[in-house]
Amino acid sequence: MTLDFNSTGDDNPLRIFVSAKKEINELFSKAEKFVKNVDEFYRSYDESMFEQNNMTFIDNSMEKIAGIRDVLARNNMKVAFFGRTSNGKSTVINAILQNKILPAGIGHTTNCFLQVEGTDETEPFIVLENQRHNIESVKHLANALNTESLGDSTLVKVYWPKSKCSILHDDVVLVDSPGTDVTANLDKWIDLYCLDADVFVLVSNAESTLMQTEKNFFIKVKEKLSKPNIFILNNRWDASAHELDSLDLVRKQHLKRDKDFLVNDMGVLDEDTAQNHVFFVSAIEVLRARL
Ligand SMILES: Nc1nc2c(ncn2[C@@H]2O[C@H](COP(=O)(O)OP(=O)(O)OP(=O)(O)O)[C@@H](O)[C@H]2O)c(=O)[nH]1
Numbered sequence: 001m002t003l004d005f006n007s008t009g010d011d012n013p014l015r016i017f018v019s020a021k022k023e024i025n026e027l028f029s030k031a032e033k034f035v036k037n038v039d040e041f042y043r044s045y046d047e048s049m050f051e052q053n054n055m056t057f058i059d060n061s062m063e064k065i066a067g068i069r070d071v072l073a074r075n076n077m078k079v080a081f082f083g084r085t086s087n088g089k090s091t092v093i094n095a096i097l098q099n100k101i102l103p104a105g106i107g108h109t110t111n112c113f114l115q116v117e118g119t120d121e122t123e124p125f126i127v128l129e130n131q132r133h134n135i136e137s138v139k140h141l142a143n144a145l146n147t148e149s150l151g152d153s154t155l156v157k158v159y160w161p162k163s164k165c166s167i168l169h170d171d172v173v174l175v176d177s178p179g180t181d182v183t184a185n186l187d188k189w190i191d192l193y194c195l196d197a198d199v200f201v202l203v204s205n206a207e208s209t210l211m212q213t214e215k216n217f218f219i220k221v222k223e224k225l226s227k228p229n230i231f232i233l234n235n236r237w238d239a240s241a242h243e244l245d246s247l248d249l250v251r252k253q254h255l256k257r258d259k260d261f262l263v264n265d266m267g268v269l270d271e272d273t274a275q276n277h278v279f280f281v282s283a284i285e286v287l288r289a290r291l
């Protein structure tokens with residue numbers, strides 16, 4: 001099956017994901033009601049009439065279902081982007097959104113968490129500590145973020161008109177982060193922003209290699225989430241493309257290291273599937289082409 005992300009019909013993969021999530025949510029809602037009924041039934045009699053194992057089984061089931069329901073409660077798909085400073089996380093998100101929404105540039109640019117989601121309103125706005133601020137453009141967003149002395153674990157929600165960006169119609173939420181190398185708050189980040197993410201994207205720099213700081217961050221994520229769904233983007237591939245002689249070799253080298261990380265260090269994928277989780281991209285070129 002070919003996946004057409006530009007499709008506006010029901011075959012759009014993001015729409016399929018969101019509607020599948022809604023259906024699963026309904027199933028767990030029913031399962032929760034069922035287990036509650038059984039629990040009430042048992043409790044309406046003298047508990048000593050039943051084996052303790054049965055009661056424990058019911059309690060455990062209720063706990064498990066509640067946990068799964070929490071994760072499924074959101075009907076959107078949350079995609080979180082991580083990687084070292086300047087690897088191009090914000091540019092990748094802008095390329096996906098086909099708009100220069102997030103500030104991007106050399107040096108350490110993103111200084112807090114930025115969550116982009118769609119709004120039915122016609123003008124963009126941001127919400128910071130429950131306060132709404134109107135913004136006209138990315139320049140205003142950058143200024144607004146710079147004038148506030150935000151901690152690197154702060155979340156700013158960016159609401160961008162769905163009418164200006166097709167991907168936001170499909171309840172996708174994209175989360176940009178500061179570089180994993182510039183913070184002492186990795187544990188806090190994981191608790192605040194990773195536990196409910198559906199997909200993680202590690203934006204790596206194809207001009208160098210996957211760094212230990214990036215790997216360590218995801219190894220920490222894995223300690224809390226049993227099987228994070230991770231994709232690796234080897235960004236800045238345009239720069240490598242100048243070295244035509246060694247291009248194939250460099251690609252193979254990156255692929256080997258990335259697969260090794262996903263399969264052996266993380267243990268989240270097998271060899272064959274890992275191959276489909278590694279990409280070589282030039283966010284800047286895609287963004288330019290899409291503007
Ligand atoms: N050549 C090239 N430059 C890129 C590419 N993607 C991003 N850049 C440039 O790299 C610089 C950093 O990009 P950002 O998107 O701000 O990087 P970031 O990972 O968000 O950085 P922080 O916010 O500081 O963590 C910018 O000057 C981008 O124009 C790419 O694919 N190729």
Ligand SMILES: [Mg+2]
Nearest residue numbers: 089090109110
């Ligand atoms: Mg950034």
